[in-house]
Amino acid sequence: MLRLPSILLISLVICTSVHAAPADNDRQQLEKIVETFRLSLINKDKASFMQLLYSADIAWLGVATDNTIAMVAGRGTTLPKVAGNGNAVKFIDSIVSNPARIEEKFDNVRIDTDGDIAQVYFDYSFNQDDYRSNWGKESWQLVRTGDGWKINSVIWSMEFNPEKRPKQAE
Helix, strand or coil, X not given: CCHHHHHXXXXXXXXXXXXXXXXHHHHHHHHHHHHXXXXXXXCCCHHHHHHCECCCCCEEEEEECHHHHHHHHHCCCCCCCEECCXXXXXXXXXXXXXXXXXXXXXXXXXXXXXXXXXXXXXXXXXXXXXXXXXXXEEEEEEEEECCEEEEEEEEEEEEECCCXXXXXXX
């Protein structure tokens, strides 16, 4: 009689252990995606960046904060609530062609996955040389394909720096 609960308990432990390893492996792979993304911007490496994407035309949307919209309006220009470069290719091309040192910094990275889909959510700051131009929250949706994890959409909020970028030495 006691034998059946013992078998069920052992089966549960084995199933849980088998499932835990892929989850840890997925987390490591997703952390590597985040680091590859970061390094592709620093190194202005379009090929590495594009390899991270499910396709070249994934959703790529920035949402300006109300403070940012008001600040830009105070300077005599307008900015739509949903803005950004519109797509990943334009984004990486703008990084590659920019002579400034570019880095996107990630903090408080949270990863949630079931092994087939994932969400990566974090605080970011976008830096050009030593100037922090904007910051906010960023979210990626990813899918696990036959070729590994791929980013399928990117959305972020944008809080522009109210301090103008310092003039570069001539």
